[in-house]
Amino acid sequence: MKKALLLLVFIIITSCYQETSIAVEGDFTTTYVNAKESVPVVIKIDSKITGADTYQWTFEGGSPSTSNLKNPGEVLYDKQGTYTIKLRASNADGESKEISKTVVIRDGINIDFTSEIIKSNYSPVEVILTNNTAGEGLTYKWDFQDGMPANFTGKIPPNVVFSIPGDHTITLTVSNGLETQKVTKIITVAPLLVSLFAYEPKFENDDYESPVTINFINKSISATKYKWTFEGGNPAVSTEENPIAAFTSVGTHEVTLEVSNDKTSQIFKSTIIVQPDTNLRILTNIKLGINSAHNNNNIGAMYSTTTRQVYKANEINDENSSLIDIVFQGLNSNLTYNKFISPDQANNYGFLPLKNAQSTIFVNSQNLCNCGLNFTETQFDAMVNDNLIKSLNISYSAAGEQQFGLTYPRIILFKTQDGRKGAIKIKDMVKNGTSSYILCDIKVQKQ
Missing domain, CATH: 2.60.40.10 (Immunoglobulins)
Incomplete structure (x- = not known):
């Protein structure tokens, strides 16, 4: 009986345990x-x-x-x-x-591409694109601003050509299906090739009288090579960027500039007209002040036929003082006592001395010099070359250097230290107090 009871309890406990198992x-x-x-x-x-x-x-x-x-x-x-x-x-x-x-x-997006220009950036520009972007399952979209082609879809794009000058963007957009990134690079196309030049003669040749030496100024755009042809010039051809050429024969000379780069070439032409040599420099409307105007730095009284400049007292230095060959002395504002004086005598007439001063002979009064000179205003106006003046015997005389008063028009003859002969025509004499001046034209030999 006791054993049966224990068995019954075990069965009941076991049965209860199985029913409470945790899932x-x-x-x-x-x-x-x-x-x-x-x-x-x-x-x-x-x-x-x-x-x-x-x-x-x-x-x-x-x-x-x-x-x-x-x-x-x-x-x-x-x-x-x-x-x-x-x-x-x-x-x-x-x-x-x-x-x-x-x-x-999904693969991460780390865009990496390079662009390489073939030859040069002169139009048309061909660009090689290399896509180094790593990853699987990515999509690629390329956009080429003003390019040919304009866009492309795929990992490896074709070469792209840009023809329009300026900056152009290359944009690569990469997506992994959820995220999208883009990178932009710029390709610069140089301006289109243009052949163009300007020119200017040397200062002493600005009248274009033979012989003429001319500086040529290259204004071409996007050029790397230059070929100049100077018809009748020396040299006849040049490959310099900014050459100098001389022309001796009178007439019209054609100048040609052919420029090129590694893509194309272009030609520009112009003409140079060389005039006959008159051996005469014509200078007009020169204002020369009286002593007070010069020393007060209002209107200069000194002039150089070489530089073609009037100099006031404060403009004279060691470099230009030796180039001055004409000095006007106006003693007073009423212009009653006037004369042209040699630069090396300036310090004797109320001016500071000039360093390395020139010696110029002036004939202020042809009628008093008793030297056989009678060069008239009519002759001065008609003079287009040095034929009339080169035979004149211009020499120093005390009588010839005499002063003159308020009388114009008036012709003054002179001879520079280097032997050039010339004539000054006083056209006007203007009273303006301490700034009084004369107005004149000058015709002088070049050599």
Whole structure:
């Protein structure tokens, strides 16, 4: 009886234990941290499993690759692909549950491409594009501003040609299906080739009388090579960028500039007209002040037929003082006592001495000099070359250097230290107090 009772109690207890066995239930979720699905990707695991005592996680392609925690937290993926996350949860009752989920890891976007210009950036510009962007499952869209072609879809684009001068953008847009990035580079096309030049004669040749030496100023655009042709010039041809050429024969001379780069060439032409040599320099409307005007730095009384400039007292220095060959002395503002004096005598007539001063002979009064000179205003006005003046015997005499008063028009003859002969025509004498002056034209030999 006692044994039967014990058996009955055991059966009842065993029966009760089996009825209270704990099942493993629930699930887990995966979340992309910061919603970022391209590498590097962090997946957050959130386990909702109940009834389990042990957990065996396997993270294919992840770091860590395994875990035995109920909530393993975050898993890092650094390569693109589709990976399985497995969980086996179990308890002491022998209950277990296996769950598998997949996560899709997309390739990260790190755009990398280069552009290489073939030959040069002169139009047309051909560009080689090399796409070094790494990754699988990416799509590529290229846009070429004003290019040929204008756009392209694919990883490896064709060469692109840009013809319009200026800056052009090359834009590569890369997508992995969720994220999109773009990178832009600029290609600069140089201006179109233009052949163009200007020119100016040397200062002493600005009347274009033979012989003429001319400086040519290259104003071409996008040129790398130059070929000049000077018809009747010396040299006849030149490859310099800014050459100098001399022309001795009278007439019209054609100048041609052919420029080129590695893409194309262009020609520009102009003409040079060389006049006959008159050996006469004509200078007009020269204002020369009286002594006070000069010394007060209002109107200069000294002039150089070489530089063709009037100099006031404060403008004279060691470099230009030796070039002055005409000095006017106006003693008073009423212009009643006037004379042209040799520069080397300036200090005797109320001026500071000139360093390395020239000696110029002046005939202020032809009628008093008794030297056989009678050069008239009519002759001066008609003089277009030095024929009339080169035979004149201009020599120093005390009578010839005599002063003159307020009388004009008047002709003064002179001879420079280097032997050039000339004539001054006083056209006007203007009373203006200490700034009184004379207005004159000068005609002088070049050599």
